[in-house]
Amino acid sequence: MAENKLTALLLLSCPDNVGLVSRISHFIFERGGNILDLDEHVEQDDKRFSLRIAWDMKNFSSPPSELDDAFTPLAREFRARWNISFLEKRQRVAIFVSRHDHCLQEILWRHSIGEYGIDIPLIISNHPDLKPLAEHYSIPFHVFPIDADNKQQQETEELNLLREHSIDTVVLARYMQILSPQFIQAYPDKIINIHHSFLPAFIGGDPYKQAHLRGVKIIGATSHYVTEELDTGPIIEQDVIQITHRDTVRDLKRKGRDLERLVLARALQYHTEYRVLVCGQKTIVFQ
């Protein structure tokens, strides 16, 4: 890819101060970059400044490889957490599944029509059931059966495989295993899960059954980053659908499937377009 066709993307978070936007946009302008998109936010509680800024590298005076070094002095002065990416350098995403096909189906189909600018080098499952679906989309499918005895060993091999394929992001597309802290720490804020409830309602197992018992009039789905505490990671996206007393648990599962796949698909889109900044237990999603 020609370097001058790249779109640079800076995600940054630091204590608020006068002149941040001016000085960062000046950094880009003085090097010949054209700002394509800029969104910022100042959290009122802790006066923390967050920014997403995209610019065209076409006439940029520094090569992409030197951009990090060039920006470091400014970032240090601002005491910023930051990251510069290039939209055209495709993120490498691994998908974990079990037996439900709807979320995998949704992501692979969107991928196939070009909605995501990503690569999906592999799919990992604890069951062989969805291999034919992976094959239809020509993506390698690896089976790692999990039981109480082999879990640590299998996770180690999975992590090796992810490293071999230089995986950036892991998507749990209704993967019915709880990952170990060791696994989660290897991909901080990089593992995206879909939980089939409107979190924080109905944490844990069988949320549709819980919802049916409680008699709620609306069900939801939540996509979030995985942290060590179950179902409490930073929320990326949520959506809901109305239900009535007529809906059985089976109906909730059917209606919920449509929520789950759309919510996970949108969360993956935001993540791979570098729209998500994690701030403690919460996310900022620049749209």
Add this chain to the structure above:
Amino acid sequence: MAENKLTALLLLSCPDNVGLVSRISHFIFERGGNILDLDEHVEQDDKRFSLRIAWDMKNFSSPPSELDDAFTPLAREFRARWNISFLEKRQRVAIFVSRHDHCLQEILWRHSIGEYGIDIPLIISNHPDLKPLAEHYSIPFHVFPIDADNKQQQETEELNLLREHSIDTVVLARYMQILSPQFIQAYPDKIINIHHSFLPAFIGGDPYKQAHLRGVKIIGATSHYVTEELDTGPIIEQDVIQITHRDTVRDLKRKGRDLERLVLARALQYHTEYRVLVCGQKTIVFQ
């Protein structure tokens, strides 16, 4: 009101059996009633049959006052919980408020343009603040300040007042006091509350603050019947609205206000049109 202008309304729940619809509709037909609306539901878990049926009393051969006696034998045979009401006999509703005006404002305005077929003989509050609003709509406003010492005594006087005015239904329109079990037992399935969260998420105090801390992307409001356990009574109606990281707790309160008043207004409508059947912890809302 002329008796032949009445619309009769049967709400019934009993174990499912062959012929229930046929025999109940025949009961109406053979007396000359014309069915205006019929909705039924069989809960698959416990095979319980529920029915709402409305009919025109115009050519009905029994007078309204004898309808209960006439239907009793059938109801006994079906082992039914049931109730016959007449849509035109206006329910008498008391509204409890504290300092927030939005829910009271909404109900009184809808009442004033004729959306509800109810009477509102009085408003009760633990603060005097909303008296001018009550006066604008010409509804008597009674202040019962509550503190730790006088709560039992004040509730007793409130209950006396409700009995004096033959109140059928109590609406807690953001009333910021927890009612005693004694009070609740006096109006089983007749006290409607609005909680400013998507229950069962964020039970208890300051739900918007809880929602802000958790970083949810959607907030909600829930209207439910009051039971002795806080915020866990049968849910009548819920609705939600999207929020973003830009929204402060103050924004959530502003956006939530619009949810609260619409959700409570709809719950009151369903209740006063006899559309709600309570089944254990859940409701059936016939629409």
Add this chain to the structure above:
Amino acid sequence: MAENKLTALLLLSCPDNVGLVSRISHFIFERGGNILDLDEHVEQDDKRFSLRIAWDMKNFSSPPSELDDAFTPLAREFRARWNISFLEKRQRVAIFVSRHDHCLQEILWRHSIGEYGIDIPLIISNHPDLKPLAEHYSIPFHVFPIDADNKQQQETEELNLLREHSIDTVVLARYMQILSPQFIQAYPDKIINIHHSFLPAFIGGDPYKQAHLRGVKIIGATSHYVTEELDTGPIIEQDVIQITHRDTVRDLKRKGRDLERLVLARALQYHTEYRVLVCGQKTIVFQ
């Protein structure tokens, strides 16, 4: 299929009259049928009564094959348009597509996981592009290229093929050809289309471009029965999604795809569960 495992489904529409529900439910009750679901509606404008009623044939005294004859006298007396079906006798559905895969993908996937109780004996297209998708789901795919000269001839052959396969329902899953009146008349109220706008806004070609030019803040999709006048047939289902000034026509197409496939999928579900009654230009959808 054992005849006593069937669920009978009566859809009926007639002038309103006293005793309709009683007499129809009695017809079922006296033959030993257990009513599973009943929904009725009286249109206030023209006092027309509509009914959907489902019952269990398990202990029914007449065989399914004689049900039509048994009900005919009652139907004549009521001057009814009516139809009795059996939920377990799978409707035979043909899908027409062009080059967009999203609606076809959605229907075939739902079909594959058992959401529809239908058979899909064939897919017809004017382009070969989606053959691999049909093959993945093992459904015969027939290509009928259409141009100005051969349209009538091709439609005749398509109709022959539909008749050979005893097709009940035709789904136009983004089929980019206008059907001739002759074709439409062969399947009255049996051809389901998806239009990518919130009808009646943006009738005709390129509705997303029309929406973008007009600057609407919400876009929609509409599923309707096909009639001879373009995009004006009875509407079965509609849904919408919010957009902003940031969305390009390309974004509208992407967001709209998700609407189109869900709206068409729901319309097909309602149709194949016999929930839809066409009344003039409108539908009643019993839910």
Add this chain to the structure above:
Amino acid sequence: MAENKLTALLLLSCPDNVGLVSRISHFIFERGGNILDLDEHVEQDDKRFSLRIAWDMKNFSSPPSELDDAFTPLAREFRARWNISFLEKRQRVAIFVSRHDHCLQEILWRHSIGEYGIDIPLIISNHPDLKPLAEHYSIPFHVFPIDADNKQQQETEELNLLREHSIDTVVLARYMQILSPQFIQAYPDKIINIHHSFLPAFIGGDPYKQAHLRGVKIIGATSHYVTEELDTGPIIEQDVIQITHRDTVRDLKRKGRDLERLVLARALQYHTEYRVLVCGQKTIVFQ
């Protein structure tokens, strides 16, 4: 109000170019302003750049009264349409109504609890009906009955009254008269209307009746700036609600009322917070 407590707000639109954000943010930074909020958009069709930027005037080196002069050279260079306002200088809004009270009620209530930072010096109506509501909120109410003969004269007097009260913005809160081109030209992009349909569907009179006849499954409301062509001005906000075959025209009016008042209330909020830029037939709403 102390000048250093002000929040300055620049709305700007110009041909896109390299360095716009950098130079404008530098203009603010070099004078000591702290940027509170910045949102920008580049329309892909015509490469037009739009910006909304808010900053704190606390330590700003120029007084507010000289800000326009200071910014003019930059604006000229960019060939920009632009406007600088101060959030704390309250816009002066006149409301026009006829007989329906719901939109007026909504705006006056929100105004009374401080949701809008505006003044409402007067209400104008062609009917006396809503005078008591205006009085409850202590706002002068002027009646200008309109008929075919006096329309031009009455509008002239209304315009005089608006000028006397230095009105910035006119809200048509279900005002059932069509304004003359002369009136509209006096307040370009400053007259906000609410139309009770999902525009461009159902332009003109009785949109709920039109919707009922067409058999749509969703109804909507649209708030837009008034232009000389009926119901075709730039759309600010839209929302929708699901309906069913059960809903009569009367039900649509009831459900639609809730849409109308919320949609108009939000449009007024966006307008008075200087979030709306009109671009030809469309708006950009910065949120």
